[in-house]
Amino acid sequence: MGQIVIIAMTIAVAVAQFAFAPAQLQAQGKNGGDSKANFRADVAGLSSARLNGSAESEGQEEKPLVYLDSIASSILNGSAKPDMIVANQALLALLPDPPPVGENYRLVKLGGTPAVYAMVVNFGLGGPAAVRIYAATTGRFALAAKIDHFAQQDFFDSDLELVPVPESEPVFVTVSGRTDDLSTGIFSAWRFDGHSAVSLWSSDLLQQSNYESDANGFHLTYCGQVDEDHPSQCLKMTRDLYRLQAGEWKRVESADLPAAKPISK
Numbered sequence: 001m002g003q004i005v006i007i008a009m010t011i012a013v014a015v016a017q018f019a020f021a022p023a024q025l026q027a028q029g030k031n032g033g034d035s036k037a038n039f040r041a042d043v044a045g046l047s048s049a050r051l052n053g054s055a056e057s058e059g060q061e062e063k064p065l066v067y068l069d070s071i072a073s074s075i076l077n078g079s080a081k082p083d084m085i086v087a088n089q090a091l092l093a094l095l096p097d098p099p100p101v102g103e104n105y106r107l108v109k110l111g112g113t114p115a116v117y118a119m120v121v122n123f124g125l126g127g128p129a130a131v132r133i134y135a136a137t138t139g140r141f142a143l144a145a146k147i148d149h150f151a152q153q154d155f156f157d158s159d160l161e162l163v164p165v166p167e168s169e170p171v172f173v174t175v176s177g178r179t180d181d182l183s184t185g186i187f188s189a190w191r192f193d194g195h196s197a198v199s200l201w202s203s204d205l206l207q208q209s210n211y212e213s214d215a216n217g218f219h220l221t222y223c224g225q226v227d228e229d230h231p232s233q234c235l236k237m238t239r240d241l242y243r244l245q246a247g248e249w250k251r252v253e254s255a256d257l258p259a260a261k262p263i264s265k
Contacts, residue, residue, distance in 0.1 A: 035067065036094070039064050039067045039094070040096065042060070042063045042064040042067075043064050043103065043123050043124060043127070044124075045060065046060065046061060046064070046123045046124075046127045046128055047100075047103075047123055047124040047125060047126050047127035050126050050127055050128065051125075051126040051127075056128070058150040061128060061130075061148065061150070064123070065121065065130060065132065065146075065148075068094075068105060068119060068121060068132065069119075069132060069134075069143045071091070071094075072107060072117070072119050072132065072134055072141075073134065073140075073141055073142055073143070075087050075090070075107065076107075076117055076134055076141035077140055077141050082107075082109075082117075084107055084108065084109055087107050088106055088107055091105050091106070091107065100124045100125065101124070101125045102122055102124050102125040102126075102127070102159060103122055103123060103124035103125075103127070104120075104122050105119060105120070105121055105122075106119065106120045106162075107119050108120060108162055108164060108172075109164070110133075110164050110170035110171070110172055110192065111164070111165075111166070111167045111168055111169050111170045111171060112135075112168070112169060112170040112192070113168070114136050115170075116133060116134065116135050116144075116170040116192055117133070117134045117135075117141065118131055118132065118133050118134070118162060118172065119131070119132045119134070120160055120161065120162045121160070122159065122160055128148065128149065128157045129148075129157040129158060129159065129160035129176070130146065130147060130148035130157065130160075131146065131147040131148070131160070131162060131174065131197070132145075132146050133145040133146065133147075133170075133192050133197060135192070135194070144192070144194075144195070145192055145195065145196045145197045146197070147174070147190065147197050152197075152199070154202070155176075155188075156176040156177055156186045157176065158176050158177040158179070159176065159177055159178065159179050160174060160175070160176055161174070161175040161176075161178075162174055162175070163175065163211065163213050163218070164213065165189075165213050165217070165218050165244065166213065166214065166215050167244055169191060169192075169244065170191065170192040171189065171190070171191045171192075171200075171244050172189075172190055173187055173188065173189050173190070173211070173213070173218055174187070174188045174190065175187055175211065176188075177205075178209060181232075182207045182208055182223075182232060183207070183208055183209050183210065184205055184206065184207045184208075184209065185205070185206060185209050186202065186203055186204070186205055186206070187202070187203040187206065187209070187211070187220060188200075188201065188202040188203070189201040189202075189218070189242065189244075189249040191244070191247075200244075200248070200249035201242075201249040203220075206220075206222035206223070207222065207223040207226060207234065208222060208223040208234055208237070209221065209222040209223075210222075216241065216243075217241050217242055217243040217252065218241070218242040218243070219239065219240070219241055220239070220240045220241075220242065221237060221238070221239045221240075221257070222237070222238060223236070223237055223238075224236045224237060224238030224256065233259075234259055235259050236256055236257075236259055237256070237257035237258065237259060238254060238255070238256055238257065239254070239255050239257055240253065240254045241253035241254075
């Protein structure tokens with residue numbers, strides 16, 4: 001039996017187990033309902049609430065997140081070496097067909113010994129986003145830390161991406177908001193210290209931004225000087241290199257690049 005089938009069965013078991021969890025932990029609004037259907041309803045409610053300007057509730061957001069936690073824990077505890085490609089293919093089963101714009105769920109392997117894992121959560125167009133971190137305690141993976149706009153009030157939870165930084169420690173960068181024509185986003189570096197996600201650094205809003213992570217560190221390219229008379233144009237691009245050194249996130253190199261070509265409309 002292929003690993004994709006095994007993980008898909010693991011998710012099905014997690015869904016069934018979740019239906020019998022205590023009521024305060026279930027991602028469903030009525031007893032006996034289908035947990036996946038109620039998960040979909042909760043996600044839709046989060047997106048519509050934000051788009052309509054309604055008050056947001058931490059408890060309302062936790063419902064679908066706890067549902068995802070149960071599935072992530074089942075995947076991570078179901079194999080000695082979880083395959084992230086296969087796991088993420090199986091997570092696609094949580095999305096309707098066709099999937100809503102901006103909604104996605106992705107498991108990522110971070111550093112650490114034993115390894116730490118993170119789930120990147122985007123609750124659709126206009127909806128909130130979050131990071132859930134899973135670590136092994138007494139040999140079993142469980143939720144160990146979380147990043148969202150309730151846990152971190154300054155966290156910009158829009159169209160979230162997560163980039164692992166090659167380190168022996170679980171260090172990563174979150175990228176938020178890069179959806180406009182100018183790829184304007186906020187970058188933040190984090191380290192999981194075994195108990196919580198520690199904020200190491202956060203950028204300003206950076207226009208015309210791009211990034212990559214490799215064995216040399218985290219490379220960030222952005223517009224370092226905007227043309228004030230023509231805000232969509234950049235007079236000088238900048239490329240920075242960041243690394244974790246002695247527990248601190250440091251910019252170790254910075255170089256100016258030729259001005260970017262004007263954005264065509």
